[in-house]
Amino acid sequence: MAYRRSPRVQQRLEDNRNRILSAARSLVAQGGFREASIVAVAGAADMSTGAVYRYFPxxxxxxxxxxxxxxxxxxxxxxxxxxxxxxxxxxxxxxxxxxxxxxxxxxxxxxxxxxxxxxxxxxxxxxxxxxxxxxxxxxxxxxxxxxxxxxxxxxxxxxxxxxxxxxxxxxxxxxxxxxxxxxxxxxxxxxxxxxxxxxxxxxxxx
Amino acid sequence: MAYRRSPRVQQRLEDNRNRILSAARSLVAQGGFREASIVAVAGAADMSTGAVYRYFPxxxxxxxxxxxxxxxxxxxxxxxxxxxxxxxxxxxxxxxxxxxxxxxxxxxxxxxxxxxxxxxxxxxxxxxxxxxxxxxxxxxxxxxxxxxxxxxxxxxxxxxxxxxxxxxxxxxxxxxxxxxxxxxxxxxxxxxxxxxxxxxxxxxxx
DNA sequence: CTAAGAAGTGAATCTTAGTTCACTCTTTCG
DNA sequence: CGAAAGAGTGAACTAAGATTCACTTCTTAG
Missing domain, CATH: 1.10.357.10 (Tetracycline Repressor, domain 2)
Known part of the structure; x- marks a missing residue:
């Protein structure tokens, strides 16, 4: 085996997750769910759409x-x-x-x-x-x-x-x-x- | 020319229009706009989707x-x-x-x-x-x-x-x-x- | 350094409606 | 009746946005 989540990575993952949530929250706050498409959320959180799906099904x-x-x-x-x-x-x-x-x-x-x-x-x-x-x-x-x-x-x-x-x-x-x-x-x-x-x-x- | 709307047809058209409206109203009343797709409305009004567009743009x-x-x-x-x-x-x-x-x-x-x-x-x-x-x-x-x-x-x-x-x-x-x-x-x-x-x-x- | 395992990417795909349109059926009138 | 014009049909076309996935890039441990 050659890879195990280190605390540092663990932290980053959590940060990412939060970043997604808060990007979504802020989009919703500005324009309702209508404005909060996955693409928009991903963009606001600075990641790809695919990445979002790594955190939320x-x-x-x-x-x-x-x-x-x-x-x-x-x-x-x-x-x-x-x-x-x-x-x-x-x-x-x-x-x-x-x-x-x-x-x-x-x-x-x-x-x-x-x-x-x-x-x-x-x-x-x-x-x-x-x-x-x-x-x-x-x-x-x-x-x-x-x-x-x-x-x-x-x-x-x-x-x-x-x-x-x-x-x-x-x-x-x-x-x-x-x-x-x-x-x-x-x-x-x-x-x-x-x-x-x-x-x-x-x-x-x- | 060989066709002009007769009163009878005129009447039918109006009925159709109303039928669409009331079908839509009843769908909305039952399940909100979500349930009132064009297909559903057309179906409830007993006509094709295309026909609906003859009455509403x-x-x-x-x-x-x-x-x-x-x-x-x-x-x-x-x-x-x-x-x-x-x-x-x-x-x-x-x-x-x-x-x-x-x-x-x-x-x-x-x-x-x-x-x-x-x-x-x-x-x-x-x-x-x-x-x-x-x-x-x-x-x-x-x-x-x-x-x-x-x-x-x-x-x-x-x-x-x-x-x-x-x-x-x-x-x-x-x-x-x-x-x-x-x-x-x-x-x-x-x-x-x-x-x-x-x-x-x-x-x-x- | 390198192989193994994750994480990340984003274009391609799938889905779900709304909308169109080539075609068929009706109606009217000469 | 037959031609003209409208009405009606529904499969095909689109658009928008969610979801996937083959592939690339990191990370870690040996």
């Missing part, structure tokens, strides 16, 4: 991993916010605001991850992610209802509506909203909307 | 017309509701409920029309539709704010959020909600959510 797999990673990370952030000690309305507001801020910095990312359909495999992965994502919000709503901070309501439906509401307001490169008003104001309005929506008593204006 | 044109028609019809219904004499909260509730009921009968339709991206041409048409669609809700919100029935808020953002909220809660691939609770209850919850969201004072339980 198919385009779908690549995107599924991308999606799962991103949502996982996002959920972790949101869960952390929600676990903090504070009133339910405050925590909800903080979570929405946090998500909104991040979404605005890469307008297509949220869109692509939450909405844009690709192929059935990715779609399946998204369904799981979406459910997990919604469950974070469901949690606060449920707590708020239990503690009497929010009126009686279906946490399931409200969570879905919340996700839908800010997604639509944020993740659409298409909405006329983007340029019209300042980002700060947009975020504020969305947060207010969501808080009112679950029935939190009106918050102080900032 | 391209697939995009077909879908643009489909989308525009559907949204136009939908907007007309909603506008009528909103024009009725009633309080802003009541009108908003009625509009949301009306839309929700219809959306539930063809779970993919709302999704395909509001969300699912296809190609740039269709996307452009959707932008227009979406704007018009949102503007209906914007109108009630604006009126409600003006009359003091709703608190101060950006009608633009709220309208987008409302559209997003019920879309998310209703549209097919998106929601795990579909089977969980009764349709009536789902619609009720969504309506409540939207009403609270714009800050309408709590409505009586039904």
């Amino acid at each position: 198919s385009k779908s797999d690549l995107f599924v991993e991308l999606l799962t990673d991103a949502v996982q990370r996002e959920c972790a952030i949101l869960r952390a916010i929600i676990a903090k000690p504070a009133t339910a309305p405050d925590r909800l507001a903080a979570a929405v605001e946090s998500f909104a801020r991040r979404a605005l910095s890469g307008p297509w990312l949220a869109y692509a991850f939450i909405i844009e359909p690709v192929d059935p495999e990715v779609e399946a992965a998204r369904l799981v992610c979406r459910r997990e994502f919604g469950s974070v919000f469901k949690e606060v709503v449920r707590q708020g209802v239990a503690s009497g901070e929010f009126p009686e309501q279906s946490a399931n439906v409200s969570a879905a509506c919340i996700v839908g509401a800010f997604t639509e307001a944020l993740a659409r490169p298409v909405t006329p909203l983007a340029g019209r008003i300042s980002k700060t104001r947009l975020v504020g309005e969305i947060v207010d909307f969501c808080c009112r929506a679950v029935g939190a008593s009106p918050r102080a204006k900032r | 391209s697939k995009s044109d077909l879908f643009v017309e489909l989308l525009t028609d559907a949204v136009q019809r939908e907007c007309a219904i909603l506008r009528a509701i909103i024009a009725k004499p009633a309080t802003a909260p009541d009108r908003l509730a009625a509009a949301v409920e009306s839309f929700a009921r219809r959306a539930l009968s063809g779970p993919w339709l709302a999704y395909a029309f509001i969300i699912e991206p296809v190609d740039p041409e269709v996307e452009a048409a959707r932008l227009v539709c979406r704007r018009e669609f949102g503007s209906v809700f914007k109108e009630v919100v604006r009126q409600g704010v003006a009359s003091g029935e709703f608190p101060e808020q950006s009608a633009n953002v709220s309208a987008a959020c409302i559209v997003g909220a019920f879309t998310e809660a209703l549209a097919r691939p998106v929601t795990p909600l579909a089977g969980r609770i009764s349709k009536t209850r789902l619609v009720g919850e969504i309506v409540d959510f939207c009403c609270r969201a714009v800050g309408a004072s709590p409505r009586a339980k039904r």
Whole structure:
């Protein structure tokens, strides 16, 4: 035998893999999945299309991993916010605001991850992610209802509506909203909307 | 010359055209644009692919017309509701409920029309539709704010959020909600959510 | 240095639709 | 009826993009 992966090579391989993922992520962030063809991804990662297939068995797999990673990370952030000690309305507001801020910095990312359909495999992965994502919000709503901070309501439906509401307001490169008003104001309005929506008593204006 | 379109033929041609549109609509309603390939549409309309091209210059044109028609019809219904004499909260509730009921009968339709991206041409048409669609809700919100029935808020953002909220809660691939609770209850919850969201004072339980 | 085993390349191939078109079938009218 | 013109057919053509693979280039260990 005359070849065994050395640590150095191992490292390079991992780097390559990450480079592919991050090239894909950045392409998606700029123009949605539409822009992220294998050729484009390979190009952005500075390798050949063939090489990409050495790291991912198919385009779908690549995107599924991308999606799962991103949502996982996002959920972790949101869960952390929600676990903090504070009133339910405050925590909800903080979570929405946090998500909104991040979404605005890469307008297509949220869109692509939450909405844009690709192929059935990715779609399946998204369904799981979406459910997990919604469950974070469901949690606060449920707590708020239990503690009497929010009126009686279906946490399931409200969570879905919340996700839908800010997604639509944020993740659409298409909405006329983007340029019209300042980002700060947009975020504020969305947060207010969501808080009112679950029935939190009106918050102080900032 | 020896041939001129007779009324009978004229009629048949129109029927064919409609048959194509409705075949396409039903395919989209069942499985999104993904399921509505030209071959599938032609098959469902009982004609050859070539024939379809006699009526529509391209697939995009077909879908643009489909989308525009559907949204136009939908907007007309909603506008009528909103024009009725009633309080802003009541009108908003009625509009949301009306839309929700219809959306539930063809779970993919709302999704395909509001969300699912296809190609740039269709996307452009959707932008227009979406704007018009949102503007209906914007109108009630604006009126409600003006009359003091709703608190101060950006009608633009709220309208987008409302559209997003019920879309998310209703549209097919998106929601795990579909089977969980009764349709009536789902619609009720969504309506409540939207009403609270714009800050309408709590409505009586039904 | 060299053979063995990987990793990397990118042009060629496969796939999946949308679109075309040479041809056939219908309809109309003299 | 028969010629003219439109309507309808569906196999063949394209285009775009994913996937493959024969071949080249590295790496490692002896």
